[in-house]
Amino acid sequence: MRELDVAVLTTAIAEMVMDANYNLGLDVYQALEDALSKEQSPSGRHVLAQLVKNADIAKTEQVPMCQDTGFAVIYVELGQDIHLVGGDVSEAIQAGVRQGYQQGYLRNSIVADPLRRVNTNDNTPAVIHFTVVTGEQVKLIVAPKGGGSENVSAIKMLKPADGVAGVMDFVVETVQKAGSNPCPPMIIGVGIGGTFEKVTAVAKQALLRELGQPHADEFYAELEQKLLHRINQLGIGPQGFGGNTTALAVHIETFATHIASLPVAVNINCHAARHFERIL
Amino acid sequence: MTKKYITTPLLDEDVVTLKAGDQVFITGVIYTARDAAHQKLAELLAAGQPLPIDIAGQIIYYVGPAPAKPGQVIGSAGPTTSGRMDIYTPALLALGLKGCIGKGARNQSVKDALIKYKGVYLAATGGAAALLAQTIRKAEVVAYPELGAEAIYRLEVENFPVMAVNDAFGNDLYIEGQHQYAVRETEENEC
Numbered sequence: 001m002r003e004l005d006v007a008v009l010t011t012a013i014a015e016m017v018m019d020a021n022y023n024l025g026l027d028v029y030q031a032l033e034d035a036l037s038k039e040q041s042p043s044g045r046h047v048l049a050q051l052v053k054n055a056d057i058a059k060t061e062q063v064p065m066c067q068d069t070g071f072a073v074i075y076v077e078l079g080q081d082i083h084l085v086g087g088d089v090s091e092a093i094q095a096g097v098r099q100g101y102q103q104g105y106l107r108n109s110i111v112a113d114p115l116r117r118v119n120t121n122d123n124t125p126a127v128i129h130f131t132v133v134t135g136e137q138v139k140l141i142v143a144p145k146g147g148g149s150e151n152v153s154a155i156k157m158l159k160p161a162d163g164v165a166g167v168m169d170f171v172v173e174t175v176q177k178a179g180s181n182p183c184p185p186m187i188i189g190v191g192i193g194g195t196f197e198k199v200t201a202v203a204k205q206a207l208l209r210e211l212g213q214p215h216a217d218e219f220y221a222e223l224e225q226k227l228l229h230r231i232n233q234l235g236i237g238p239q240g241f242g243g244n245t246t247a248l249a250v251h252i253e254t255f256a257t258h259i260a261s262l263p264v265a266v267n268i269n270c271h272a273a274r275h276f277e278r279i280l
Numbered sequence: 281m282t283k284k285y286i287t288t289p290l291l292d293e294d295v296v297t298l299k300a301g302d303q304v305f306i307t308g309v310i311y312t313a314r315d316a317a318h319q320k321l322a323e324l325l326a327a328g329q330p331l332p333i334d335i336a337g338q339i340i341y342y343v344g345p346a347p348a349k350p351g352q353v354i355g356s357a358g359p360t361t362s363g364r365m366d367i368y369t370p371a372l373l374a375l376g377l378k379g380c381i382g383k384g385a386r387n388q389s390v391k392d393a394l395i396k397y398k399g400v401y402l403a404a405t406g407g408a409a410a411l412l413a414q415t416i417r418k419a420e421v422v423a424y425p426e427l428g429a430e431a432i433y434r435l436e437v438e439n440f441p442v443m444a445v446n447d448a449f450g451n452d453l454y455i456e457g458q459h460q461y462a463v464r465e466t467e468e469n470e471c
């Protein structure tokens with residue numbers, strides 16, 4: 001059985017939180033440039049040009065693209081045939097977040113308690129999602145998530161009879177309500193199905209997909225395009241100044257659900273859609 | 281987009297030249313404050329005590345900057361969502377605050393106070409934090425250092441780029457901009 005020291009995870013996570021915050025993914029960068037060439041509104045084009053330039057500065061100078069360097073959301077896909085040694089896995093990951101945020105001059109944005117609100121001063125704890133898979137590898141995904149777009153995300157338990165129309169209306173209403181707050185152009189992660197807690201996890205995972213990659217199932221790929229079209233007709237535009245680029249993409253992920261249920265979750269991401277993957 | 285250049289501190293005469301939709305460049309001193317600092321300022325006002333900074337004629341920027349790397353004046357410094365400060369803003373405008381910078385819509389009581397006290401709400405581009413930091417020439421903490429990124433900083437800026445969203449005449453770029461570009465279903469069917 002393959003052995004791996006958890007210290008390797010610490011180092012990897014520390015590097016990944018810095019990488020994710022400094023280097024905007026090429027998929028998002030390309031989407032911003034495409035939007036810039038198509039946007040009708042002058043103020044919208046002005047904003048999109050600023051965002052492209054901002055991504056260039058962040059990458060060249062290795063500084064965070066956004067001061068909100070996020071809640072560190074970390075996905076760990078653990079191969080069942082690997083043996084992790086040298087300490088507690090969760091602790092090793094938290095140590096990586098602590099190191100990365102400090103060494104990378106990233107902002108500490110986490111308070112230890114939601115009501116008493118004292119900053120932990122090292123951006124821990126991270127939110128860690130573990131899954132067990134076959135094989136003897138460990139796959140890490142680091143996805144720092146900003147507060148502004150998280151705050152306007154929403155969940156609704158629909159009735160099965162609400163169907164496709166009900167799902168679409170809820171997604172569009174959520175984006176309309178979010179308006180200028182989540183730093184549009186946004187990326188919309190939609191979860192459909194599962195249970196109350198599963199649907200939100202699925203919506204967040206939808207945000208990890210490479211921009212421009214449609215859903216593998218044609219039915220949902222078409223629904224993604226219809227939603228993107230309706231959202232971009234809202235007129236909110238870049239930063240909410242008006243325009244036809246309100247969202248860069250809509251990604252849907254689904255899960256089986258109960259005969260009585262149709263849960264829908266909308267997880268909104270700002271244009272600083274950060275995720276970084278590494279296989280150990 | 282009309283370009284306007286302003287220098288702080290601001291007088292009423294400066295504020296009334298700004299219209300929703302103007303591209304505005306700010307030079308001079310601005311102060312930072314976000315959630316925690318606003319709460320502290322509100323507590324002082326409730327207790328009838330003086331504020332740690334004189335806000336008359338000033339602009340407050342809703343930002344919690346990233347830490348400065350060695351050699352940097354300040355870390356990345358883009359705006360945070362303004363709506364969370366709505367509850368505190370009218371009282372500060374009543375004390376002579378002339379402007380605030382953030383991102384996202386304000387509520388009606390803030391818009392009313394901007395008209396009543398002649399103030400302006402300006403939006404910086406959310407997520408353009410590395411770009412915005414380049415216009416900040418100097419940064420020092422002037423109150424609440426214990427709040428870290430949420431402390432009040434005095435910033436010296438040069439041509440800091442913003443858009444006027446809510447002016448002193450009740451105009452709202454978010455509402456007008458969206459209205460201008462929204463496609464209604466009937467329009468689309470006619471095409």
